[in-house]
Amino acid sequence: MKQERPHLDFLQRFSVVASWLGGVIVLASAIAISFDVLTRNILGKTYLQSFELSQYGFAISVAFGLSAGVVGRDHIRIDVLANVIPKNLRRILHFISIFSLVIISALLAYFAVELTIDSYNRGARSPTSLRLHTWIPQAVWALGLCIFAMVSVWTLIKSVKSLVRKDHKSCDLLIGFQGSNEN
Template identity: 30%
Template sequence: MKDTIERWLGIVFGLIFLALSFLVAVETVIRKVFNVSLQGADELGGYSLAVGATIAFSLALMGRSHIRVDVFHDHLPKWLQEVLNWLSVLCLAAFAGLMAYLAWFVVQDSRQYQSVSQTPWATPLVYPQGVWLFGLIMFALVSAGFALRATLLMFSGRRDQLNREFGPRSTKDEVDEELEDLKARSSDAPLSPLSVAASGAQA
């Protein structure tokens, strides 16, 4: 389930910025060749960054990529590491919920006052802000799920697993992940003619 959500979020994230890159390229060409501007690339770029950031929050959480200041973490008693790892997930879930809660009022204000962007497009802000709110709600739900799992691990005595899943990533974890990714990519890559010839010669 986690891998499926992470994969689809990654696809959506990539498509957003692929479309933005195409738009910026088109804008650059027609400005240079025809001296005409679409007058919306900057606006769409801002929306893309806002929405993309909310997706990145969830992706970073599932990949344990959020920054943790762990200078003293490994030198603390094991029981204190467990408590801090548990509290870090709870605090992140609370913060994600707060962001989604406040964003809801921002969207409601834009809808009530019929706010529009200060650009030639005059886009009703309720639409891009609605997508932004949806991304924050997704982040809050993912964070709440992680907080629930961490709490279950904490109070069911599986604290070693709690540290493995929610503790700061060590250098060894990052190296192992890179090696596994490299191994997967190498196994999926087609054999080159030189590799086939070398294999035949060895046979």
């Protein structure tokens, strides 16, 4: 039996939309790579510089997909161990998990923004024939990581609020397993 999740707010809904955008980027990269492979084999040259663009696209799509992983509770857990420990201890471990995710996501976002600003200030360009300003894809990547950090923080805040209200079910639905074993 599937449990109802607490109402998803704007930031959480946006993270799901952002993950779909990441999927579109991966699909576009696959099409561009296929086109370049065909033109290289048939005409002897490439036109889209798909290798460089797909690298940027992959980093961006992963960054945007991370926040959807928080909303969907898709991050890796050790189910075998978690299923045999008491619910209260399990809930504490879930809090440690989301708190750790907040720290990691905040650090990733901070350093991504710092790298983007540094690349902009130095006027850095890619060492390829495109000579793309590297701050442009880095800014989009950093945006995805900032969304990841915001969704992680917001999920932690909402789960703490649920716990303070003694609404254990909502708390478990925010940061617990996807399965129905959190009752």
